[in-house]
Amino acid sequence: MLIERVRSALQPRPPSRIGVAVSGGSDSAALLHLLHDFACDETAHGRHIALRAVTVDHGLRPESAQEAKAVGEMAEALGVAHDILKWTTWDGTGNMQDCARRARYRLMADWAASHDIHHIALGHTADDQAETVLMRLGRAAGVDGLAAMSPRRRMGGVTLLRPLLTVRRAALRKHLQARGIAWIDDPSNDNPAYERVRARRALRTGEAGLSVEALCTVAQNMAMVREALGWQCFTAARNHVRFDAGDVVIARQGFRALPVEVSRRILHDALRWVSGAEYGPRGPAMGLLLEALRGGTVMTLHGCQIVPNGTEIRIFREFQAVRALDQGFDPSGQALWDGRWQLNAPQGVSADGLRLRALGEAGLAYCRRCRAKAETQARAAGQVPPPAPARPHAALIASPAVWRGDALVSAPLAGCAEGWTAELRRETESYFTGFLE
Template identity: 35%
Template sequence: MAAEAQAPTAVLETAKRFLASFDRPARILVAVSGGSDSKGLLLALHEAIEASAPNTFSLTACTVDHALRPESAEEASAVAAFSATLGVAHVTCRWDGPKPGTGIQAAARDKRYQLLSELAERVDASAIVTGHTRDDQRETILMRRQRGEGPGGAGMADATLYDRRIWVLRPFLDVDRAAIRAFLAARQVGWLDDPSNANPRFERVRARAQLADAATADTGAWDARLRALSSAHAAALLERHVRVHDGLVAEISSSGIGQCLDGDGQRALLALASVIGGRSHLPPTETAQRLSRFLEKGTPGRMTAGRVVFDRRASGLYLYREARGLLDLALQPGEAGLWDGRFRVHNSGGTRLLVTVEGGRGPQQERLIAAGLPPGVAGRASLSAPRIVSENGENVASVTIEPRIGLYDTFLPGFDRIMADRIAGLFGRQRYLPPPVHDLLTEMER
């Protein structure tokens, strides 16, 4: 049988397997732009539910109108009309307000996930699903490779936790776009083509053009299972060799330093550095290489990279935030904010508060010394420790402060969940929300 004839059946069977992966009945929020991928996803899920689980699952469709093109509102209405023919509830969420002059695709993505997650909460959805395909995966791998992202650069996960509260699932990551279009064509269903998908000013469009060239079509091997195993190994290394003090200092035992030179150990070290430095991404490859050279020397000394000081001593390796670029944060009563990318602070009192730096020789330095850190490390680390003062300059206690794990708190790929949970524990945080489906970690534990 030709591939074209097999495609409709393969798409529907993928949707059925996806539904079978849920561990409980669910309402699913489907992000539908009107393009072939997302429209095929909605239709396949609808048919799969009707065929095998009509009383177990329900669907809500959502179109995010980014208001970037005059025809976007009409396109959202067309998706609503298509959803109505399936008996599926549809909601349009519009991005109102001014748009940035640069980085528009990244900003649109961030706004899209924000609006989708807010709607998911309102309709009590168990998860958001998107129509990303194997084609999108190949483009993502190529883009990340060309950016020179640090160790562990990877493809998209089939499950990603957004904002610590809702899982975004991608059931079609192993399905080609051509198969989805064949599925729609077999049912005489059309789709919309977004003109931005042909605009070469966007990175993904350029990557797509490169992949169309046979000479660059090979994006390299990517195996999510191997990445999950790598994360599990990195988590074990963190468990054995790392302690974190008050969210300020990561202490790596002298016996564990050698395991941080490459591979899983290096990725674990760079993940720690991202959190200590208040960053949302791993340091680039150049930083990783420079850090390896520094550690290979085996002699005491300090190196600074990505706002983090790597302080090598006979007793171990210590990571702490360098004392520069630390800006104050003012919080009104009842207001919350992010200080230095490292701490989420909520003012639960009745007066205006200021989050500033301790500046050394304060109670934080004394606590770090009492925890067994070398006085020099405690002194330097306390220079970047947060200090909360009221508007009259007095220390206050009516505040909640929690370490932020920027690397995972906005987007946590499912294949990194075991390492993310371990890092959360080191920083005194609870584990992340588990997904509503059987994922890679579930399979690995069987």
């Protein structure tokens, strides 16, 4: 029974508030009704579940506003609150479908946060899953791509749920028809200009043994492989990766002995962690990086520099990627730089008129002169001078520094702190746990 699929997708304990993303198509219309049935059956799950539906009006077709309104009426008939979010920020560049999808998820995540909703249910079906696998096969995807969509996935502060991922679209339509519920047919679902529509057609012919069931099984198999790989990467990273002043440092000997796919993932996620980018580099670029490292060559990729030496591989921010950053401080004398370094002024010192920029060559030369002077003074006073920063020159020039005009005030990561501190605000632990997500 369909309701059983919904129940098992929400196990072990259903959330008390669930957002439902409804485009008005058959799948999400069925999802809304099934979730409503489930929520109403309080005796079965023993708690009150509040549903709230949302429709994103992309404004890309003349009928879209009317369709969003129709979804509102459908939700109202069930006594479910409904909101319409409008996408108004497309600049007409890039792949329209992809931009619309990203915007939809962004809008829905903000909407969920504003309603204290931590779970959003989506109407993806087994047919969607199979189409996704087929499209990705066509693009020569690897394990992650072929694992396709998961029934439950974290997206920032919200968990996306796909309770209908094992249900066929035809079954949902039959269910809606039996209950006399109408849905909206989006004409773009038949437009062969779209890759998904072509994949759907290829699946219909059943040629070469391609079927929704077979491709969904591929996705499940790949999801299991991905999980196993994640565990192996997590263990290997724990054994061979350390952090040094925001750089990722990998022990070369242990790294060399790892299977290529594991070392590729360790590097890939390190680049993502250091750069703070949502995605890591693409496959071919990663191939070039692995080759460069085998030959002991330095490489620049994804706003990072990757530098092997005899014993270690160090990954740090590339100067070019941060050289244009230039910002002021808040009234309390703090500023977040490059999304990860928080600079703090010494107590009682005003940061008014000061700027936060990369240290650069001139700044580093100045730091070295200051250090040399301080060392001479310390030795003359019979003291041992503090050790010089051991990070490479290229890493130091890409570190944050405080400036008054062209005069350097402080460079805490280059041994010239002058009372300022730099705190790393990106958790190093998230690098490791990322392999298990």
